[in-house]
Amino acid sequence: MTTLRVHLPGETGPAADRSYEIQCGRGLIDALGRVLHDAGVRRSVIIADGGVASTHAARAQASIVAAGIDAPMLEVPAGEASKSLASAGRLWDEFARMAVDRSTHVVAVGGGVVGDLAGFVAATFARGIPVWQVPTTLVAQVDSAIGGKTGINLAGGKNLVGAFWQPAGVIADIDTLASLPDREFTSGLAEVVKYGVIFDPEFFGWLETNALALLAREPAALAHAVHRSAAMKADVVERDERERSGLRAALNYGHTFAHAYETAAGYGVLLHGEAVAIGMAMAARLACRLGRIPASLVARHDALLTSLNLPVNPPASLREPGPLVTIMARDKKAVAGTLRFVLPDRLGHVELVDGVPPQLVGDVLRG
Numbered sequence: 001m002t003t004l005r006v007h008l009p010g011e012t013g014p015a016a017d018r019s020y021e022i023q024c025g026r027g028l029i030d031a032l033g034r035v036l037h038d039a040g041v042r043r044s045v046i047i048a049d050g051g052v053a054s055t056h057a058a059r060a061q062a063s064i065v066a067a068g069i070d071a072p073m074l075e076v077p078a079g080e081a082s083k084s085l086a087s088a089g090r091l092w093d094e095f096a097r098m099a100v101d102r103s104t105h106v107v108a109v110g111g112g113v114v115g116d117l118a119g120f121v122a123a124t125f126a127r128g129i130p131v132w133q134v135p136t137t138l139v140a141q142v143d144s145a146i147g148g149k150t151g152i153n154l155a156g157g158k159n160l161v162g163a164f165w166q167p168a169g170v171i172a173d174i175d176t177l178a179s180l181p182d183r184e185f186t187s188g189l190a191e192v193v194k195y196g197v198i199f200d201p202e203f204f205g206w207l208e209t210n211a212l213a214l215l216a217r218e219p220a221a222l223a224h225a226v227h228r229s230a231a232m233k234a235d236v237v238e239r240d241e242r243e244r245s246g247l248r249a250a251l252n253y254g255h256t257f258a259h260a261y262e263t264a265a266g267y268g269v270l271l272h273g274e275a276v277a278i279g280m281a282m283a284a285r286l287a288c289r290l291g292r293i294p295a296s297l298v299a300r301h302d303a304l305l306t307s308l309n310l311p312v313n314p315p316a317s318l319r320e321p322g323p324l325v326t327i328m329a330r331d332k333k334a335v336a337g338t339l340r341f342v343l344p345d346r347l348g349h350v351e352l353v354d355g356v357p358p359q360l361v362g363d364v365l366r367g
């Protein structure tokens, strides 16, 4: 087991210090009760989705109850549709009915949907109660459970309503990844590759060497990949918690393209990580066209994604640049008439590049 500490100062002085630990390793769900007990938790409520309620969340519940802590479970349907005002409202009402108060800790067991929803409900109920993130998808372990971004979707867009609400702790049990469907697991690997490209050439090399072990979900490989990714995410969050300095923007590598593909395809056709893999491949090609990186790095980037069973080209129906460029121009990262991208200038380093001509982007999208 490894422990990372996310250092975050209190907003109203040292007494309100918001630092927390990320524990990563095997069998941690069964030790959850002890962790909560040692943290002084006396009462909790678990939020889980239908995909994990009877498995990982039930084990979490058994562990917490065995530690003498109350742990009723509230379930939401699996899937992005649960990140809704209706789900939040139902959970708020349940909390009120159960007389949840500020001494009650929320425990979110599941993927990014559950983490974002439960985090948002915890951030807002009684003006904020503690939440523990217990991520069970690769995306959640390396990304969404860390950093305090919580929220729900509106008809008008994803994540439009939310709050920054840092967890009291993050417990990433890599054994839970064994039951993830292949496509969900592989999709999560795209965000892992992202950390290598944007921050860490050595980690990128490690991924190249260990691609097969990762695909086979060998615990030692998983533990290293999750730990290193979580450490990089935690580091960004410490230095740019609210996305003000631009550092946290590096995490959007590949994402301007990805959002355009997701939107054009219709949500749910491409998994987010699949869109990110294609988006990163496009970003690398664009960086090459702009003379920022050599073609050999584009080839290495493509080869790693391919060896992890991730796509590097969009489906045939998404090769027409017009609609994609229109969507990207609406993206909040665009500035009047030109486009803005996070692009590498070498392995392990990216910059925010403004003023990219839409024509050039179109050429890259066409392939």
Ligand SMILES: NC(=O)c1ccc[n+]([C@@H]2O[C@H](COP(=O)([O-])OP(=O)(O)OC[C@H]3O[C@@H](n4cnc5c(N)ncnc54)[C@H](O)[C@@H]3O)[C@@H](O)[C@H]2O)c1
Pocket: 049, 050, 051, 052, 056, 078, 079, 080, 083, 110, 111, 112, 113, 114, 116, 136, 137, 138, 139, 140, 143, 144, 145, 146, 147, 148, 149, 150, 158, 159, 176, 177, 178, 179, 180, 181, 184
């Ligand atoms: N807050 C952030 O910083 C942040 C960052 C990235 C993504 N997100 C959000 O995360 C969400 C996506 O999260 P996700 O990819 O984890 O998807 P998800 O939460 O929808 O989980 C995917 C599916 O896997 C199932 N599942 C979860 N764990 C399982 C396990 N161990 N075994 C078997 N099945 C399991 C779930 O029931 C669900 O059906 C999106 O809403 C996205 O906006 C948030």
Ligand SMILES: [Zn+2]
Pocket: 191, 255, 272, 276
């Ligand atoms: Zn992402």
